[in-house]
Amino acid sequence: MEKRKDERLDRDRDLRLANLLAAAQSGDREAYASFLTEVSALLRAYLIRRIGNSDAAEDVLQEILITVHQARHTYQPGRPVGPWLFAIAEHRTSDHFRRNRRQEVALPDDAVEPEPAGDERSEVVRAALTRLPETQRRVIEMLKVEDLSVREVAERTGMSESSVKVTAFRGYEAIRRILGVKRESKLTT
């Protein structure tokens, strides 16, 4: 692993996690629970920075934790845990991007969760919304107008949660293009 990747964990934290995992390998359940709790918090922040969507980050986090559980016996006690842990995290994140066929970009929060703005701009955005394909328009309306969660939208439409997120992302991108808005700018409804 490249050195810069080790910097995600400072030495003290790496040592603490390494000791917890080594204890877990010996059968210490409390150590394992502590390890997973701390790793979850660490990886959640990392994933939100990488993926930019908290729902997707949570999904990927669960996949990572499952892989960590399955691969926990491969960690070599006495060695830094950072490279081992982040190798798993990066592979699962890459799997996520590959599945969703998205670019690996860090999206600002308002790229997927637009903030409310003035009436005039709202009307312009609503007009752009009517120009979207039916599926994209319907998904965005359910997410933003009806304020449903991704899971609820998936249940109503019969789509997978990943498909809902991708469809919404494409819809927001299409609205940006229609409005001539740059990605960094806030998209308002």
Place this chain on the structure above:
Amino acid sequence: MRPLPGLPLRFLTWLGGSLLFLAASLWVLGARADLPSVLRNPGVLVQLGAFLALAVVSAFSALDLSVPGSNRRWLNALPILLLAGTAALLVSELIAHGSPAGPGIRCVRNLVLLSLVPGAILLRMLRTAAPLRPSLAALSATLAVTALSTLATRFVCANDAPLHLLLWHLLPLVTLVCLGTLYARVLLGRESAVVTPGSMYPE
């Protein structure tokens, strides 16, 4: 739950088990009659050394790839480079000497048979680890296994003609690597254990 043994120990376990099997197989198949004189031929020794190096490096690479975070990219690239180098060695000898290939179906049969147990051992080792890149791990593993069995086949096959070695040893090796990679990738890509979020803690 015991941690996975270190890479050197796993490699030696695979090599030891494979060599035992190969030794027994060669005893059954019967070594070539001219083996003592062949082993004094520098050209043959170089070829045998190339296949041995390919087997060793590929096995190390496969085992390295089976553990998250320990991937050494230079090691993972070496097997393909060594394979290319071995092929180049045989091609250069073909150009220099040239000769008919002769029959070789028996060599292909031996290569396949001699790959079975070393392949099963290495595949088992990889499945009990956690390869994050199953395709690359499978490629390195099948290269290690077929290189070793190709090496062992030279102790049985008395035909040292370069064209024979290219057609009936190296080409089947490459074919087996392609097929074995596809098969092993499927096995390695499957979850080796079913884990639900509710069973995150060791039992």
